[in-house]
Amino acid sequence: MLPDRFKKFTRRLVWLFIACCFICYFNLEYLTDFFGKESQVIVNRFVINTPGCRVRFLRNPKKPVPFVEPIHVLQCNRPQLIAPRHKDGNNYFVASNVEENLQCKSWLMERQDHRSNKYILEREFNLSRHGNEPIQVDSGHQMFRIQCRNDENDIKYNDVIFFMPPPCEGQKKTPSYEQRPERLSVMILGIDSMSQMHFQRSFPQLTSFLDYVPHTFFLGYSRVGMDAYDNLLPLLSGLRPDELERRCLSVNKSTYDNCGLLWDTFKTAGYSTSYGEDTAQGIFMDGKAGFQKQPTDFYLHPVMLEMDKHTRYSLDANELINCSGGRQFFDVLNYFIDKLSFYMKSAPFFSVFWHSQGVKDYYHYARRLDVDYVKRLKRLLEMDILDNTLVLLMSDYGLRSDKYRLTYNGMREESQPFLLAIYPDWLQAKYVFAMDNLKRNAHNLVTPFDLHATLNDVMDLNLLKDYHVENRTEILLGYPPKKMPRGVSLFLPLPVKRNCDSAGIPSHYCPCNDLTEIPTDDGVVLRTARFLISSINGLIAPYDKCQKLRLYKVMLAYFVDLGESSFVYELRLRVRTIPGDGLFEGTARLTDTFHLTGPITRVNEYRSQSYCVNETSSKMYCYCLN
Structure with missing residues (x-):
């Protein structure tokens, strides 16, 4: 009897071991997170894995990002007094939530060009706090600007509404679709x-x-x-x-x-x-x-x-x-x-x-x-x-x-x-x-x-x-x-x-390229950083009111891995500049000279620093003279 019991006990141990292996395998990511180690299963996973490109899987943060401020619920704090309504082929202004008597103007508009509209017709109407009937306007596709003032001449409503009646x-x-069922x-x-x-x-x-x-x-x-x-x-x-x-x-x-x-x-x-x-x-x-x-x-x-x-x-x-x-x-x-x-x-x-x-x-x-x-x-x-x-x-x-x-x-x-x-x-x-x-x-x-x-x-x-x-x-x-x-x-x-x-x-x-972090004080890194700053200054040179930027610090530096068969040498850098405290990233290819492999991008806000430049392509680089 003892050998049979021993065999049963051994089989149970084997099945228990197999079950534990399965549990550990399918919970490896959780276990490695728990013990503070990176899961090799996740690190080595690729979302794209073809002979031409491999893109590594990126893990989402498990917890809320601590340094990103939550955005509070934002709602427009002014009332929507007038809404457009289409009924029986006609357009109407329908008023609601009117708490005081108002004198209103509306301007019928149409597009003039890509920078302006033109006013076609102006009309006046009143809104009462005791209730209002729908106000009929012309039919069809229309656009109106409306402004309403109270008895003290304060603006209480200012809006643009438009009508898009259903097709007749x-x-x-x-x-x-019935005429052309093959249309997508x-x-x-x-x-x-x-x-x-x-x-x-x-x-x-x-x-x-x-x-x-x-x-x-x-x-x-x-x-x-x-x-x-x-x-x-x-x-x-x-x-x-x-x-x-x-x-x-x-x-x-x-x-x-x-x-x-x-x-x-x-x-x-x-x-x-x-x-x-x-x-x-x-x-x-x-x-x-x-x-x-x-x-x-x-x-x-x-x-x-x-x-x-x-x-x-x-x-x-x-x-x-x-x-x-x-x-x-x-x-x-x-x-x-x-x-x-x-x-x-x-x-x-x-x-x-x-x-x-x-x-x-x-x-x-x-x-x-x-x-x-x-x-x-x-x-x-x-x-x-x-x-x-x-x-x-x-x-x-x-x-x-x-x-x-x-x-x-x-x-x-x-x-x-x-x-x-x-x-x-x-x-x-x-x-x-x-x-x-x-x-x-x-x-x-x-x-x-x-x-x-x-x-x-x-x-x-x-x-x-x-x-x-x-x-x-x-x-x-x-x-x-x-x-x-x-x-x-x-x-x-x-x-x-x-x-x-x-x-x-x-x-x-390119999402296919792996990045390997390298020291920011390396000589080639510093030469590349100066090349990036020189390239930015070349872009803003035509604008007299933009100050010339200087390198303050190399924040990050990466070697761009283009694959074993590539003999090209590329570096990706993040640099901080003065004046303006701008953060810029760029990738440069190193041959006999430096070459940019794409635009230099700004990765922090510049807000009103570039008020003196209107061109979108140059605003992020410009720090305007006071």
Whole structure:
């Protein structure tokens, strides 16, 4: 009996040992956190692991970042006295919450050009604290500025409202989905300064909602330029800003009207088009040429411009989050999208909506948007708009300033914006090869140039049929590596040997390169730092009011690992300059001389230091003379 008992006891010990191994393996990250050691399982994990690029997994902070101040709940502190209402073909001002008698003026406006509106008609009306009937105004798409004063002549209400009546049968200019069932609409929902990791930290409810819709998260999406303009322009044009400058702006009197942006192409293909941002200093406006003519069928910028000039007030001390009346600028953008949803439901559309206020300046602000975006997508789902729409929920880069940006994770996240595609079920069922490629490409380097090629395919879904995908794949594979197109449709297989150079990603933004910290007092490091400062001074030399910068200290220095087969030597530095206490980062390639591998970026705020310069590309470098 003893041997049998011993055998049973031994078997139990073996099973217990195996169970303990499984428990330890699946809780290794927790155990290593508990004992204060880094988990090798996490450290060695790659989100991209191809012959051309390996991007390491970044761990989110387990606890709240201690040095980042929480943002308090901010609400507009003035009442929303008047709201627009459309009923039976007519537009009305509907007043509420009026606590005293008011004398009001309204100005009917229309867009004049990209920097101004013109007033067409002025009218006066009174509001009573005892109640008010709706005030009828003209019908159709209209924009009004309204100002109300009390008996003491104090301004009590100052706002801009606009009307977007739902489409009438006689007004439809685009073919309906019933007429063209093969049409796929496009909606780009942009959130400024949102990295992949920050999206995961800030949008838990939206992440849960995605379980109910088909979607793909692109882990290798990368920025290709410094700001929103540099990263959105390749999506809309397929070109870098300098290429568009040569091909279009230099011959079109410096406006974007005839540059062949995607909304122009979609409009020619029979789509309705719309574009809106929650700021007047938009992607194509802040120091840019703008549009002489209205670029899309529905365009929010004239409203935001009027608010910015006449009715804006700020919620925060830094004046980065703005209100008009009782609404934040972001609420105005949401209202614009809501009203457009009736048009989206009836006919194919191409739309771009971009949100930047608050989210690009405050680390914790993004968490306040989680529910808003769930509501947005839920409404699109309930209205069946998602049944015929490709939604790109995306960003341009990660946080570029704030204290979190100064951490190692913050520095790496800056070049890894999030990109998420939501699409209807029938797209996967009907275009199997194309959608399989799209899902596989989630684990390769992806850029805005690829999105441009992808959206061009959306205009003609015949290109997504299996035999077309096979033929186009053969053509793509036939290109020599150095002649591979910079932008490749995500419905085709991206080259497995794709690297940052072939994808059009400057080395300074390349997520594939590992960084090894080196001493900041090394001689080569100091020479590189002086080269960076000299490069900055060269950029501000044309501006007499900008002071020449000097190197105060090298804060960090990294050796950029470009792979075993590379004989190129690159250093990435963070330097502090005086005057102005600026923090700048740049990557320099060392050969016989120094060469920048991308723009030098500023990673701390400069606020009013550059008040004497209007050019956006130079403001971050300039410290103005007193």
